Amino acid sequence: MRRKGARDSEERGVEELLDDLYTTAPPEFVARREELAAQAKAARRVTDARLIHAARRPSLAAWAANLLLRSEPEESRRFLELGRALREAYQSLDADGIKELSEQRRKIVLALSRRAAELALEAGHRLSESVQRDVESTLRAVLADQDAADLWATGRLENALTPPTGFLSPEADTASTSRKPARSAATPPSSRTRAKDELAERRRQKQEQLDQARQEARAAEQRLRDLRTVQAEADALLERARDRHGQADQQVAAVEQQLRQAHEELQQADQEQNDAEERGRAAAEATAQAEQAVLEAAQEVKRLSGHLK
Structure with a gap:
């Protein structure tokens, strides 16, 4: 699939590309010029590629x-x-x-x-x-x-x-005026009138x-x-x-702090839950052992009671 920049360079004429190129800042000019020239060449627009490549980087x-x-x-x-x-x-x-x-x-x-x-x-x-x-x-x-x-x-x-x-x-204007030749005093009246009209x-x-x-x-x-x-x-x-x-940054920071505290509380609650579950298992095991002991004791009492009869 062709890149979007390549499609743009094909759809836009070379004059428009050159217009945009000369508004590219001088530090990025050469890289942008070579990119556009390469795209034109890849599209077999050899003349356009030559014109783009000939563009000279402008001064700042x-x-x-x-x-x-x-x-x-x-x-x-x-x-x-x-x-x-x-x-x-x-x-x-x-x-x-x-x-x-x-x-x-x-x-x-x-x-x-x-x-x-x-x-x-x-x-x-x-x-x-x-x-x-x-x-x-x-x-x-x-x-x-x-x-x-x-x-x-x-x-x-x-x-x-x-x-x-x-x-x-x-x-400069005054100096150029002073260098103009003076009007001759012998100029005929008709010439002077015409000159005045022209002036x-x-x-x-x-x-x-x-x-x-x-x-x-x-x-x-x-x-x-x-x-x-x-x-x-x-x-x-x-x-x-x-x-x-x-203000949004401050609110985000506050929410993030609350979130961190919530995570810490959650971790603490998880630990407490694990501890409680461990104690529950230990208690259940002890209860089972106690029930077994009671059962065994009841059986022993029953056995001994049968011997006494």
Whole structure:
């Protein structure tokens, strides 16, 4: 009979198996990969076995980022949408707008990286400060770079990602603006008017993009607050369950003590019963001997009485 794990690997596609594999903690990754590859090979799925065997073990930070994506799909979708909005808005944001949006971005990245650390801890692995920084770096890269976002969206990161320098940085934006050539004073009025119109349109689009980015940021923050509320409720339930478990342990210990005492009393009663039965047998034997002696004495009296006649 085939094992259940083997049946599961045959029924599930290789893509789904790889998705689950990359949420396997790095210490168990290689063993799980070889197990799935062997099952695919035994099922004569040679191509699937080759793909699974080629999977590389992720770093701890990459694994935590993959775990975040799989465990919080709705929040991850919002985060990817926020990244798209930020990258579009960045093309035309002024320094003040970039500074404000950058602060919102830092809060969301920090909150999501903490959630990733919580998920990793629940899976049995505490993230060090350096690994936590790598997770934050990966999330910043997802916001800043489309290729990084696409890579994280696969859920199969192998290494932490690094964001490009200068993204959502007021200083970088100001510096890049200062390097732009000054408008020539000899520009014809029609060109200046057209330029003003184009600038006004860019500002309008920029404002719409900024409003959209802010809305996405607020939605993401609200989602995080909701998740933390759910987490707090779960922690409270866990604490109450632990209390009930402790009380049950005490009750079990008391019952076990009573059971031990009952066993001791039973053993003592068995011994007393054995002693009583032994004394009863001895008494019965003595009684039988006494009855025999009485019978013999009565016979002797009868015999002697017959001689006297």
